[in-house]
Amino acid sequence: MRWLALWLCLGTCSSCSGAQSALDPAGEEARQIAYLFWLMAIAGGFIWLTVIGLLVHATRHERTPIDERIASRLIFWGGAAIPSLLLFLLLGYALWLMPGLRPFARAGEANGLRIEVTGEQFWWRVAYHPADGGVPILSANEIRLPVGERVEFLLKSTDVIHSFWIPALGGKMDMIPGRVNRLSLLATKPGTYRGPCAEYCGTSHALMTFTAVAMQPAAFREWLAVRANPSPGASLPGRDIFLRNGCGACHRVAGTQAEGGVGPDLSHMSSRGTIGAGVLPTDDEAVRSFIAHPHLIKPGSKMPDFNMLPQQDIAEIASWLKGLE
Ligand code: CUA
Numbered sequence: 429m430r431w432l433a434l435w436l437c438l439g440t441c442s443s444c445s446g447a448q449s450a451l452d453p454a455g456e457e458a459r460q461i462a463y464l465f466w467l468m469a470i471a472g473g474f475i476w477l478t479v480i481g482l483l484v485h486a487t488r489h490e491r492t493p494i495d496e497r498i499a500s501r502l503i504f505w506g507g508a509a510i511p512s513l514l515l516f517l518l519l520g521y522a523l524w525l526m527p528g529l530r531p532f533a534r535a536g537e538a539n540g541l542r543i544e545v546t547g548e549q550f551w552w553r554v555a556y557h558p559a560d561g562g563v564p565i566l567s568a569n570e571i572r573l574p575v576g577e578r579v580e581f582l583l584k585s586t587d588v589i590h591s592f593w594i595p596a597l598g599g600k601m602d603m604i605p606g607r608v609n610r611l612s613l614l615a616t617k618p619g620t621y622r623g624p625c626a627e628y629c630g631t632s633h634a635l636m637t638f639t640a641v642a643m644q645p646a647a648f649r650e651w652l653a654v655r656a657n658p659s660p661g662a663s664l665p666g667r668d669i670f671l672r673n674g675c676g677a678c679h680r681v682a683g684t685q686a687e688g689g690v691g692p693d694l695s696h697m698s699s700r701g702t703i704g705a706g707v708l709p710t711d712d713e714a715v716r717s718f719i720a721h722p723h724l725i726k727p728g729s730k731m732p733d734f735n736m737l738p739q740q741d742i743a744e745i746a747s748w749l750k751g752l753e
Pocket of ligand 1: 591
């Protein structure tokens with residue numbers, strides 16, 4: 429029994445850190461939420477321990493009659509006044525935090541970079557809108573943002589309700605078809621974090637994740653500038669097989685005739701750590717498998733199987749995609 433308790437306790441503690449932990453904050457909003465969580469957990473723990481303590485006391489000790497006046501006071505203070513005061517203080521603190529977590533209150537602080545993220549079954553469409561109003565830079569399934577600069581997210585959906593959440597950076601926000609929800613986040617610690625879809629959206633809901641990379645501002649701007657241009661690998665020979673098999677009808681690869689907007693933008697696919705919205709690492713074998721059997725890897729995805737193509741063609745498409753740095 430003791431070992432079970434210890435094991436459960438260690439299991440709980442392991443979720444207090446890592447790339448997808450709200451209790452290991454790397455952003456201003458997440459820090460405030462984590463602080464609120466610990467405050468509520470400690471206050472709740474205190475109430476729980478007091479009640480259990482009283483229960484143990486009542487069951488272990490002989491019953492002795494107490495004065496009715498003392499009993500009434502005990503019920504008033506222990507049963508009504510103290511719990512109400514504690515709950516009122518916690519509510520007051522939570523309400524006090526709320527304005528700062530609202531996007532519009534912080535809109536003036538944003539440095540102008542807006543990242544539009546659209547939830548799709550079952551991946552993330554990403555567009556970086558530069559501060560100067562220039563052409564948006566398109567990407568998918570990975571979000572990069574500068575540390576120490578407030579970024580405004582414009583959250584949309586084209587099909588069903590999804591929910592955008594980077595636990596290490598802040599709270600979640602629904603992506604609702606037909607409207608734009610705004611979320612403002614300030615990353616404070618460079619690192620790579622994981623974001624899951626937090627609203628059940630269909631068969632592959634659990635396979636809909638993305639990577640959020642918080643970078644030093646100079647490195648971020650350099651990274652974004654590279655993404656504004658086609659990948660040098662786009663002109664290599666595998667391109668013709670990709671275009672000949674109609675892949676460009678659904679996917680866009682900057683610098684080629686592939687202009688499709690149905691599936692994820694693949695212009696710099698190889699620079700992302702995963703494919704299929706966080707399902708597999710970006711290596712040759714995974715890319716080949718995904719082209720041949722997307723439904724086995726990602727049930728419910730709109731991409732048809734391409735296992736009718738010769739193995740050689742699949743391999744060449746995969747190696748060309750791998751070259752799109
Ligand atoms: Cu998208 Cu769940």
